[in-house]
Amino acid sequence: MQTDPSPGGNGDSFEHRIRTRSSPLVRKIAAEHGLDLAALRGSGISGRVTRKDILAIIESGPQSPAGLPSMHAPGGAVPPGMHDAPLPQPWPGDRVEAMSKMRGLISDHMVASRRTSAHVTSFMEVDFTRVARIRARRRADFEAANGQKLTYMPFIIASVVKGIQAFPIMNSSVAGKTVIYRKPVNIGVAVALEWGLIVPVIRNAEDLSLAGITRALNDLAARARAKKLSPEEVQDGTFTITNPGVFGSLMGTPIINQPQVAIMGVGTIEKRPRVITSADGEDTIAIRTCAYFSISFDHRVVDGAVADQFLAFVKKAIEEYPDSGV
Numbered sequence: 001m002q003t004d005p006s007p008g009g010n011g012d013s014f015e016h017r018i019r020t021r022s023s024p025l026v027r028k029i030a031a032e033h034g035l036d037l038a039a040l041r042g043s044g045i046s047g048r049v050t051r052k053d054i055l056a057i058i059e060s061g062p063q064s065p066a067g068l069p070s071m072h073a074p075g076g077a078v079p080p081g082m083h084d085a086p087l088p089q090p091w092p093g094d095r096v097e098a099m100s101k102m103r104g105l106i107s108d109h110m111v112a113s114r115r116t117s118a119h120v121t122s123f124m125e126v127d128f129t130r131v132a133r134i135r136a137r138r139r140a141d142f143e144a145a146n147g148q149k150l151t152y153m154p155f156i157i158a159s160v161v162k163g164i165q166a167f168p169i170m171n172s173s174v175a176g177k178t179v180i181y182r183k184p185v186n187i188g189v190a191v192a193l194e195w196g197l198i199v200p201v202i203r204n205a206e207d208l209s210l211a212g213i214t215r216a217l218n219d220l221a222a223r224a225r226a227k228k229l230s231p232e233e234v235q236d237g238t239f240t241i242t243n244p245g246v247f248g249s250l251m252g253t254p255i256i257n258q259p260q261v262a263i264m265g266v267g268t269i270e271k272r273p274r275v276i277t278s279a280d281g282e283d284t285i286a287i288r289t290c291a292y293f294s295i296s297f298d299h300r301v302v303d304g305a306v307a308d309q310f311l312a313f314v315k316k317a318i319e320e321y322p323d324s325g326v
Contacts, residue, residue, distance in 0.1 A: 188237030
C-alpha cells in the first residue's frame, strides 16, 4: 500500500469516493490511529483500503520519538516508494534478529534525512602540517595545564566555529519556506559506539577557547561510551562533525543530521607527498600531514558556492592556525 501521488485532486471523483468509503471497521481503525484514508491507496478496487491494508501500515513499525523526524508522512501515511520493493525473506541457515531500538531509530533518522534534504557533497584536502607541529610542540604543556589529551579535533571544531560565524547559513534550519538562522553554535560530534552511533553536542562552542572545547569534547565522548549522557546533551545541535578517519577512511559522504543543513566529514589524517612551491617559484615534493574533508549540505538553502567557500574558510583556518591559539 502507498500514498496516492496526487491525493489533492477532485474530492468528488469516483476513485476518491470508493477509497474513503471503506468498511466501517477500516474507517474506525483509521480514525483511532490518525490515518487519512483519502491519502492512502490500498489493494482493493480503485485503491480502496482494506482491513489488511490498514493493519499493515499500523504494524509497519514504531513511530520515531520526539526529537527525530518521523519516517511517516503527515497523517501517518506511508511515504511513496517505501513499500515498492518486496521484503527479503530468510533462507535456510540464515540468522534473523530484530534491530535494536537504537539501530531502528538511526535507520528512521537516516532515511528521513535523505528524503527531506537535497543532499550534495563537496571535498577538499586540508594540510595539517602546521597544526601537527603546534600540537607536538605545545602538547605536553597543554595537557599538564588542562589535564586533557589534545587531539586534532579541537583544532577542527575551533576552525569550524569561525567558518560558521563567517557563513551563518551553515548554522541554520529549514522550516517550510522559511530559514531559521541559529544564534548559538552548537557543534554535534558523532561518536561511534559498539551498539550504534550517538551525537553529543558541545553547546555555545563560539564562547569556548581551545582548552574549553577540548574539555567539553573529551567529557562528552567519555560519557557517551559509558552511557551516562542525559537526553539534553544529544539535542539542539546546529552543525555536526563526523570523523570516519579514525577508522582509516579517506573520505565519505555523510548524511545530514536533521534539522540541520550541513555535516562535515573528516578523513584520516596522515602523511602524504605534496608538491610545494617555494618563495622563488621552485616546485619540490615534500612530506605533509593531510586529510580530506567533506561537506554534505542541503541544496534547498545552501548553494554549492557557499558550501565550498565555507569549507575553504575552514581549510585556511586550519592551515594558518595561530600558535598563540593553544
